[in-house]
Amino acid sequence: xxxxxxxxxxxxxxxxxxxxxxxxxxxxxxxxxxxxxxxxxxxxxxxxxxxxxxxxxxxxxxxxxxxxxxxxxxxxxxxxxxxxxxxxxxxxxxxxxxxxxxxxxxxxxxxxxxxxxxxxxxxxxxxxxxxxxxxxxxxxxxxxxxxxxxxxxxxxxxxxxxxxxxxxxxxxxxxxxxxxxxxxxxxxxxxxxxxxxxxxxxxxxxxxxxxxxxxxxxxxxxxxxxxxxxxxxxxxxxxxxxxxxxxxxxxxxxxxxxxxxxxxxxxxxxxxxxxxxxxxxxxxxxxxxxxxxxxxxxxxxxxxxxxxxxx
Amino acid sequence: xxxxxxxxxxxxxxxxxxxxxxxxxxxxxxxxxxxxxxxxxxxxxxxxxxxxxxxxxxxxxxxxxxxxxxxxxxxxxxxxxxxxxxxxxxxxxxxxxxxxxxxxxxxxxxxxxxxxxxxxxxxxxxxxxxxxxxxxxxxxxxxxxxxxxxxxxxxxxxxxxxxxxxxxxxxxxxxxxxxxxxxxxxxxxxxxxxxxxxxxxxxxxxxxxxxxxxxxxxxxxxxxxxxxxxxxxxxxxxxxxxxxxxxxxxxxxxxxxxxxxxxxxxxxxxxxxxxxxxxxxxxxxxxxxxxxxxxxxxxxxxxxxxxxxxx
Numbered sequence: 001x002x003x004x005x006x007x008x009x010x011x012x013x014x015x016x017x018x019x020x021x022x023x024x025x026x027x028x029x030x031x032x033x034x035x036x037x038x039x040x041x042x043x044x045x046x047x048x049x050x051x052x053x054x055x056x057x058x059x060x061x062x063x064x065x066x067x068x069x070x071x072x073x074x075x076x077x078x079x080x081x082x083x084x085x086x087x088x089x090x091x092x093x094x095x096x097x098x099x100x101x102x103x104x105x106x107x108x109x110x111x112x113x114x115x116x117x118x119x120x121x122x123x124x125x126x127x128x129x130x131x132x133x134x135x136x137x138x139x140x141x142x143x144x145x146x147x148x149x150x151x152x153x154x155x156x157x158x159x160x161x162x163x164x165x166x167x168x169x170x171x172x173x174x175x176x177x178x179x180x181x182x183x184x185x186x187x188x189x190x191x192x193x194x195x196x197x198x199x200x201x202x203x204x205x206x207x208x209x210x211x212x213x214x215x216x217x218x219x220x221x222x223x224x225x226x227x228x229x230x231x232x233x234x235x236x237x238x239x240x241x242x243x244x245x246x247x248x249x250x251x252x253x254x255x256x257x258x259x260x261x262x263x264x265x266x267x268x269x270x271x272x273x274x275x276x277x278x279x280x281x282x283x284x285x286x287x288x289x290x291x292x293x294x295x296x297x298x299x300x301x302x303x304x305x306x307x308x309x310x311x
Numbered sequence: 312x313x314x315x316x317x318x319x320x321x322x323x324x325x326x327x328x329x330x331x332x333x334x335x336x337x338x339x340x341x342x343x344x345x346x347x348x349x350x351x352x353x354x355x356x357x358x359x360x361x362x363x364x365x366x367x368x369x370x371x372x373x374x375x376x377x378x379x380x381x382x383x384x385x386x387x388x389x390x391x392x393x394x395x396x397x398x399x400x401x402x403x404x405x406x407x408x409x410x411x412x413x414x415x416x417x418x419x420x421x422x423x424x425x426x427x428x429x430x431x432x433x434x435x436x437x438x439x440x441x442x443x444x445x446x447x448x449x450x451x452x453x454x455x456x457x458x459x460x461x462x463x464x465x466x467x468x469x470x471x472x473x474x475x476x477x478x479x480x481x482x483x484x485x486x487x488x489x490x491x492x493x494x495x496x497x498x499x500x501x502x503x504x505x506x507x508x509x510x511x512x513x514x515x516x517x518x519x520x521x522x523x524x525x526x527x528x529x530x531x532x533x534x535x536x537x538x539x540x541x542x543x544x545x546x547x548x549x550x551x552x553x554x555x556x557x558x559x560x561x562x563x564x565x566x567x568x569x570x571x572x573x574x575x576x577x578x579x580x581x582x583x584x585x586x587x588x589x590x591x592x593x594x595x596x597x598x599x600x601x602x603x604x605x606x607x608x609x610x611x612x613x614x615x616x617x618x619x620x621x622x
Contacts, residue, residue, distance in 0.1 A: 120373035128600030289439030
């Protein structure tokens, strides 16, 4: 291995901490509202997020065209959002689209790309998913690429089992850099942290933030961090300062917040909270098949969450 | 209702009979091989197919970019494949992409469009799926549009229950023209035929071809019809001639053929049979996450199916 490769290995762990899976504000015709999106990303970074998982499930990115995703990424960078704080989702069912989106993210100097497995076909083999990622990495052909696997079997029906992760890490060390694990199964996160110590594991919920950090994981990338970022950051900082008793108390409070919000359909609930916090009605817009909360649901949500503590 | 509308209502039932869910031959870089695709479509129509469900699950269309789908459709029309025999799949997770693909299919004079529900998000509401279809139909804004709902919950995780079908038919009569039901549940097909008599129901497998026709359905759109079209057509013709005893015997034989083939991964198996029948190695190409059959599986398949009876 040459020296450059060594440096790259180090850089693969540079992304860590508290990341919001950023919401995408939409305008009236359901296109991303670039101005509101830039403002939201700045707001999240100012509130303590180490980085932003843009264009993920929470960002409704799989409901957006390739061109809309490219334009919105460009708008973020032009809007002064630090590119190396961004982990854009570039997954799709189409290899060429994922290549195009990932190349754009790489050229924008993003911290990496978060890539779903192709999610139309079900009961596919590990070999088929491996080939998708191998083709992606080889078509891009740039050793600066950092691929984070996006494990969310409840949504995709296609998962990254341990043998597949192991094979990808063996064939593409350094390039395959980490994973967002949204399966909601703590034991699995713990196992992946233990089995693959150089792999940056992010829990898909801040519920497991402290546990993940204590087991050598990288942090969390979470939908609810769109509104819990300040508190989540305090958990991280307390742990980093070696004050795990404080961190545990903060984590308990953070978990309560998460639990309150996830009692509602998550993305509509978060957009509704943002509408209230920012007094901007554009947050009511959701792309089908997602729909907004009914008014009575929204009233219940807004009564239950401590709005003053949020964001 | 004006006279034109009446004519349109009649035309919504013009698509019927035996349709192959056409395979898409791919070239070495995994792009659709237009020449081979045109040849395959002509071959299927010559072998007795009434029409072709191109760009469906079997056609690996959700693994193709929008541009690749548009170019391949153009190639078919330029290659002399009768546009009104085509039912292109135009579904995707992205409303604008589905609009663009559907508009192109309409402008090409296809018989209709076969549309998946947006399939990334799971546990979505009927209201959300309804809005996707309502937005699609209204953005296209052309009463010649014929939408066939593509029900395949095993693949999409999102289904068309009876209340949703009823609502779509009520709001968009004539435009919402029919359904391909790939759930593999005969009782459901029978129920939909009974509840919605003016709705063109296609079974997703030729296993139910005769049953579907006997219950007032439109026919079948099936992957295995890529190689069973001659026999499937004989079932249809016997039924149409009022000779249901003959039709039943032919159906039993057709069902045996289908059963033999579906013991293997379906799309790879069909491509392997086509490679043998046409002696063209391009049929070995599959887009990830699909992979070809292992050689020993392929040998078993080719030994079990009566190659001389196929296509």
